[in-house]
Amino acid sequence: MNFASDNTTGIAPEILQALVAGNDGFALGYGNDDVTRAVERRIGEIFERDVAIFLVPTGTASNALALAHVSPPWGAVFAHAEAHILTDECGAPEFFGAGLKLVGLPGVGCKVTPQTLAETVSHYEGHSPHQVIPSAFSFAQASEAGTIYRPDEITALAAIAHAHGMKVHMDGARFANALVRMNASPAEITWKAGVDVLSFGATKAGALAAEAVVFFDRAAAAHMAERRKRAGHLLSKHRFLSLQFEAFLNNDCWLRLARHANVMADRLAAGLAAAGRPPVWPVEANLVFIALPKLAVAKLKSAGAQFYVRASDSLPGQVKFGPDQSLIRLVTSFATRPEEVEKFVELAAKV
Amino acid sequence: MNFASDNTTGIAPEILQALVAGNDGFALGYGNDDVTRAVERRIGEIFERDVAIFLVPTGTASNALALAHVSPPWGAVFAHAEAHILTDECGAPEFFGAGLKLVGLPGVGCKVTPQTLAETVSHYEGHSPHQVIPSAFSFAQASEAGTIYRPDEITALAAIAHAHGMKVHMDGARFANALVRMNASPAEITWKAGVDVLSFGATKAGALAAEAVVFFDRAAAAHMAERRKRAGHLLSKHRFLSLQFEAFLNNDCWLRLARHANVMADRLAAGLAAAGRPPVWPVEANLVFIALPKLAVAKLKSAGAQFYVRASDSLPGQVKFGPDQSLIRLVTSFATRPEEVEKFVELAAKV
Amino acid sequence: MNFASDNTTGIAPEILQALVAGNDGFALGYGNDDVTRAVERRIGEIFERDVAIFLVPTGTASNALALAHVSPPWGAVFAHAEAHILTDECGAPEFFGAGLKLVGLPGVGCKVTPQTLAETVSHYEGHSPHQVIPSAFSFAQASEAGTIYRPDEITALAAIAHAHGMKVHMDGARFANALVRMNASPAEITWKAGVDVLSFGATKAGALAAEAVVFFDRAAAAHMAERRKRAGHLLSKHRFLSLQFEAFLNNDCWLRLARHANVMADRLAAGLAAAGRPPVWPVEANLVFIALPKLAVAKLKSAGAQFYVRASDSLPGQVKFGPDQSLIRLVTSFATRPEEVEKFVELAAKV
Amino acid sequence: MNFASDNTTGIAPEILQALVAGNDGFALGYGNDDVTRAVERRIGEIFERDVAIFLVPTGTASNALALAHVSPPWGAVFAHAEAHILTDECGAPEFFGAGLKLVGLPGVGCKVTPQTLAETVSHYEGHSPHQVIPSAFSFAQASEAGTIYRPDEITALAAIAHAHGMKVHMDGARFANALVRMNASPAEITWKAGVDVLSFGATKAGALAAEAVVFFDRAAAAHMAERRKRAGHLLSKHRFLSLQFEAFLNNDCWLRLARHANVMADRLAAGLAAAGRPPVWPVEANLVFIALPKLAVAKLKSAGAQFYVRASDSLPGQVKFGPDQSLIRLVTSFATRPEEVEKFVELAAKV
DSSP: BBBSSSSOOOHHHHHHHHHHTTTTOOOSSSSSSSSHHHHHHHHHHHTTSSOEEEEESSOOOOOHHHHHHHOOOEEEEEEEETTTTHHTTTHHHHHHHHEEEEEEEEOOGGOOOHHHHHHHHHHHHHHHHHOOEEEEEESSSSSSTOOOOHHHHHHHHHHHHHHTTOOEEEEEETTTHHHSSSSOOTTTHHHHHHHHEEEEEETTOOOSSSSEESSSSSSGTTHHHHHHHTTTTTTTTTTTHHHHHHHHHGGGGHHHHHHHHHHHHHHHHHHHTTTTTTSOOOOSSSEEEEEHHHHHHHHHHHHOOBBBOOSSSSSOTTTTOOOOEEEEEEEOOOOHHHHHHHHHHHHHHHH | OOOOTTTSSSSOOHHHHHHHHSSSSSOOSSOSSSSHHHHHHHHHHHHTSOEEEEESSHHHHHHHHHHHHOOOEEEEEEETOOHHHHHSSSSHHHHTTTTEEEEEOGGGGOOHHHHHHHHHHHHHOOTOOOOOOOEEEEEEESSSTOOOHHHHHHHHHHHHHHHHOOOOEEEEETTHHHHHSSSTTTTTTTGGGGOOEEEEEEETTSSOOOOOEESSSSSGGGGGHHHHHHTSSSTTHHHHHHHHHHHGGGGGGHHHHHHHHHHHHHHHHHHHHTTTTOOSSOOOSEEEEEEEEEEHHHHHHHTBEEEEEEESOOOOTTOOOOOEEEEEEEEOOOOOOOOHHHHHHHHHHHH | BBOTTTSSSSSOOHHHHHHHHHHOOOSSSSSSHHHHHHHHHHHHHHHHOOOEEEEEEHHHHHHHHHHHSSSOEEEEEEEEOOOOOSSSSHHHHHHHHHHHHHEEEOOOOOOOOHHHHHHHHTSSOOTTSSOOEEEEEEEEETTTTTTOOHHHHHHHHHHHHHHTTOOOEEEETHHHHHHSSSSSSTTTTGGGTTTTTEEEOOTTTTTTOOOEESSSSEEEEEHHHHHHHHHOOOOOTTHHHHHHHHHHHHHGGHHHHHHHHHHHHHHHHHHHHHTTHHHHHHOOEEEEEEEEEHHHHHHHHHHTTEEEEEEOSSOOOOOOOOOEEEEEEEEOOOOOOOHHHHHHHHHHHHO | OOSSTTTSSSOHHHHHHHHHHHSSSSOOOOTOOOHHHHHHHHHHHHHOOOOEEEEEEHHHHHHHHHHHHHSSEEEEEETTTHHHHHSTTTTHHHHTTTTTTEEHHHGGGGOOOHHHHHHHHHHTSSSSTSSOOEEEEEEEESOOSSSOOHHHHHHHHHHHHHTTTTTTEEEETTTTHTTTHHHHHHHHTTTTGGGGEEEEEEEETOOOOOOEEEEEEEEGGHHHHHHHTTOOOOOOOTTTHHHHHHHGGGHHHHHHHHHHHHHHHHHHHHHHTTTTTSSSSSOSSSSEEEEEEHHHHHHHHTTTOOOEEEESSSSOOOOOOOTTTTEEEEOOOOTTHHHHHHHHHHHHHOO
């Protein structure tokens, strides 16, 4: 019953197999190999556009490199106050961005509304050069609460961002989970809705360690190669990053893996709701959050369930916690088995 | 006949097998797993000392993180002018080190002599705060010329560095190749000789992507965890870095792989010398450099040999190049087969 | 009727005279002169302690250099959300601090309470290395609202900071204004209450451009000379910074200038209160904030009054603004004349 | 007999008087005042072009801000190995430039030749993204050796720089001294010869602390206001920077001050040459370097002469030093009196 994180899993079999199969022989380092070229083409096809991509081993690198590339050091990057880039990357965007400033915004379900973005940005105008300049809006798809932004929401947010000269960055560590939930194409939830640069994650979704920074405007990627290199994120045996992505994207593997994770989350949510523990936020990706008495948390853990207790300021108004309750986060993945879900639901119903 | 680089190889079978074998089940992310603990202990055993280690995916990250941790932004890091950190990392040490300064020193065979170090450092004293302050000496073992520093040389260099308040960093991207050439232990060529921090490489030696920053004084590693994280170099599925290192170090695998590479280099050098093409520098690791007429270079390449032409200001005085000659670099690895070496030698004798 | 800012004034006559008188002859540059030594001693006397001081030309430099020196790049610096360092320095602390993170806290009257500090800091613990580490608490004395922290408040805040391993920085751009309001010595409101480093301002108080970073623990200032130099803040003709400070501190000039500014602010506040426009925050330094109908603002401006309209989220609960009202800031200084105050009050009573 | 530096002087009378005269009344801070506008216009007239200017208090700030604005973090800035930016700014360009790399070039008389520039730059091409990218050429006018670059030399250097996509920066800490030596206009030795950005110095030439970054292409200055602000170099009482520059440029004051300094240097050089101590480099600005026996140095110092001993690797081939000799630097200024020059020459002839 491991619901701790989607990064506690191993490598999806299809991807591991690709590493083994692609190990033979020699290949030029640093991305000058055929597999890397093929991955570039494949990602272009998926997004129906000529893109510039940069593979890196971690999501933090992917986010920070992308943000640093679209924001000057005197820029303000707006994002939800509980976004990974603000709370879990130890200041990586500030480091990569030579001291740029992250501004945390409120919003239920870890989502920023167009109204909030517009109002906040308005406070950052007309005070130059004393104040930093709005440079980017970043949002996580799916969000840290497991909620997703629909195409029209993205379009509205991006319109505000662009109207103020800002770029739009999507933290897609769980991009596949969000995508398969919607009746929309990869293009429709990214550049067609106004996203300028995407951190496209494969690691949580099944890879060993592989993330792609995707620029939808190739010109905007100028000198990203140097930025990546000097950050130590250009792998010498780069083909192994590319092999992961190739297998991930091949034959809809990524969509299949994400759907499984989401189905497991849905099943978990449904079971818990039936047991009187409804999720506090809509379950739209592979994350389920519920409120539990602290005693129940302890019992579940001692029964072998693995998960984290979280805190959040973005709960819906109607959700109330007493001092004896905790918010717990349950993460499913490509590796989650139905039996584990059932066992957990059963236990949760009892405690 | 691929002698382009040791990073054009795939993964050594022992290491790949370990990735496959270690893939089952779940493990806590970010290095909070049992394999990582085991690797920490194992590296401590190898170096006969309680060390602090930080695994990262690239050599550039390993070098830059180490240097930034031992040098303040107003520090000067002295190294050979042709060192990888100066010429091939696109300014990574400067980036990680918030603008520290690298100072390139001359020296035959890409090695810095104690005399040169002492004299250069003397020019950086007594002029504070106008000038940067000597903070570290960094040297590559083996060097970019394939030469190695013997324990007494390291001891002499480190003594000078320490006498001036500097730390000593060893870029050990080819540490194993240097080690197996000497009748000395890992401890004797590192901390016993005065090395403070080592970038211990496994990638060129056979791993997919795995390097360890090794601090011989654990206290000096304080907050390196944060530095690594904010650089995006803390892998979420960290166990796969550890699995690589575990297999690499297990049963002397690393020494065996390095010995093979060195033997191949020796055989290459001997064959070429016999053919009238002696190496320009002593072959002490897995690199062989020879002078060749440009015409011969072209012929070898068209015959399928892969290698790079290099330039160097650190050739021995007696080596002379005419305008029609090139310096070529031949790199062997764990994957080099004797047949390739023989074929190359044979071809080189003819052209 | 210039109440726009204390930086719209010229140079106080005593200070200007010192520049003229000290201009003769030659003096070694970069602070190696006798006047600089004298100022160091004098500041030590004032604070009853052996201090390390660094003179710089701007308050932003003083704050940013101080914060960067007490916080690592992975540090979090806590301060009021409307503090100058967060809103008016265009990211200087982040730049000087290699990407450190500023965390804005709420609080009425631009003051942070011990409770708020303690609670916020508690959210930054136990999540290393994913989250930045609490490194410093910074507060402005007087605050941006013109309120001041009393010795017991500082003591309580500093105790919390120190208990969590944080340093305490005081932004004293209006230090003199705060000091003369209290029955306390410079020592009592700084290091005796737990302040580690002070940005001691003279510019707003009457100098041309002179601020001192004061370290109460000399050891904590190690290498600040290099940090200042590489930031371009070591003046070559440094004696002119020192001459300003010498005159500023001589014969209680600084206290006299500050008292005048405060008296003018008190008179302004009293007159406005009598006219039905009471200050929204206690007037404890040289700043007076009142609510005014927008129409009145326009009338005052057209009558020649100079001041800025501000926005704040730190108004007391009982203060309510309608959509037709503005918060205006009135700043007095050593150069404010009583006639101007009276004229303004008279006008404000009418509009 | 103070020949230590042009920064040991006080303020030129014309400039000091302007500070006194301009002190009355109030003025908006941060450069939003009339004097600043006037200075902008005046500098534009002097350079016969619409320029963007940014006043700052130090030469180091001026140089570092300019370089950071024309070079990305992965850029290489080429300059003479003994340039102030490399040896005397404690890494300021690297700090401001987020880790850019300075590359020191050789050259007699602290001057870089077109040949040297072209050859060095050629080694920095074709190796992206492993190596930093040529981004700027910076040269001091006058140089640290007191030599100057003639218009045709600048044109040749700038042509090479521009051909490689680099910008050209002139460190004009002693711009006036160089200018008045040539039969050329300010425009002819800057933008007409290919200079993109100039650090125009007034401090050494007579100001208290005032330097201007001058962009000859206004578009290239976009966001320099933010860069200056976040570096703490936007003075709040900015009018006092402007007043200095206004007086400096008024009625050819700057040219008169510089001519005096140069004349003093010429007289010093002629006298010393007549006494058998000819300058080692051509005296083209206000610096005179001669070789002296160490015993003579000591005698001169004990007789009250103030100057520094220097070391240089850019002496002309014919100049030879024995181990008992020193290279001494003598700096004249607007404040140097003929009597001092004569006294020094007389003494030097004797010792």
